[in-house]
Amino acid sequence: xxxxxxxxxxxxxxxxxxxxxxxxxxPELLNKILLAxxxxxxxxxxxxxxxxxxxxxxHTYRGKTPRNAVxxxxxxxxxxxxxxxxxxxCNAVCGDEGVGIAVLLRALQPLAGLARMRRARPxxxxxxxxxxxxxxxxxxxxxxxxxxxxxxxxxxxxxxxVDDGMAPPRDAQAGPRIGITRGVEHPWRWCVPGNEYVSKx
Numbered sequence: 558x559x560x561x562x563x564x565x566x567x568x569x570x571x572x573x574x575x576x577x578x579x580x581x582x583x584p585e586l587l588n589k590i591l592l593a594x595x596x597x598x599x600x601x602x603x604x605x606x607x608x609x610x611x612x613x614x615x616h617t618y619r620g621k622t623p624r625n626a627v628x629x630x631x632x633x634x635x636x637x638x639x640x641x642x643x644x645x646x647c648n649a650v651c652g653d654e655g656v657g658i659a660v661l662l663r664a665l666q667p668l669a670g671l672a673r674m675r676r677a678r679p680x681x682x683x684x685x686x687x688x689x690x691x692x693x694x695x696x697x698x699x700x701x702x703x704x705x706x707x708x709x710x711x712x713x714x715x716x717x718x719v720d721d722g723m724a725p726p727r728d729a730q731a732g733p734r735i736g737i738t739r740g741v742e743h744p745w746r747w748c749v750p751g752n753e754y755v756s757k758x
Contacts, residue, residue, distance in 0.1 A: 591662065607660070647662055
């Protein structure tokens with residue numbers, strides 16, 4: 558398990574970081590940290606970009622609805638949605654307001670608060686499975702619909718995205734997104750090469 562000494566030197570990602578194309582933000586989110594106010598944290602090792610009106614796999618492809626309204630909101634907010642009638646998934650909203658693009662957080666390498674994560678995910682067979690996949694990630698970190706719309710850059714919300722100085726991998730692996738039936742031709746999923754916490758290799 559990686560040392561958590563780095564967490565004492567961290568910088569919240571500013572809103573301007575997210576005010577770009579989701580395909581630019583996504584690979585740069587690799588190795589950043591999702592930090593909860595209760596001390597849980599994990600390093601982002603897998604992400605996917607969803608690109609609004611040009612992306613049939615995006616929730617915003619057909620326009621704004623009550624469900625996806627946050628994704629059309631200010632960049633740097635957390636968009637949380639419910640899927641398969643049982644799981645939450647979380648995204649970082651990107652681009653200009655009204656565009657409807659975001660980055661899905663697919664997997665974390667747990668760093669701190671593992672005891673809380675284990676209690677939240679009693680079915681996990683090992684620590685490797687705590688945050689390996691978007692639904693497991695939200696369960697382990699305690700993310701639900703209550704966090705939909707929070708500002709990840711504000712410092713006053715329950716969750717923040719922070720930089721502890723570890724750069725994104727130069728050789729980040731790009732490939733097709735997982736669990737979709739449309740837009741499968743787009744290589745808009747990125748992961749940290751060789752990282753055992755990635756959901757699928």
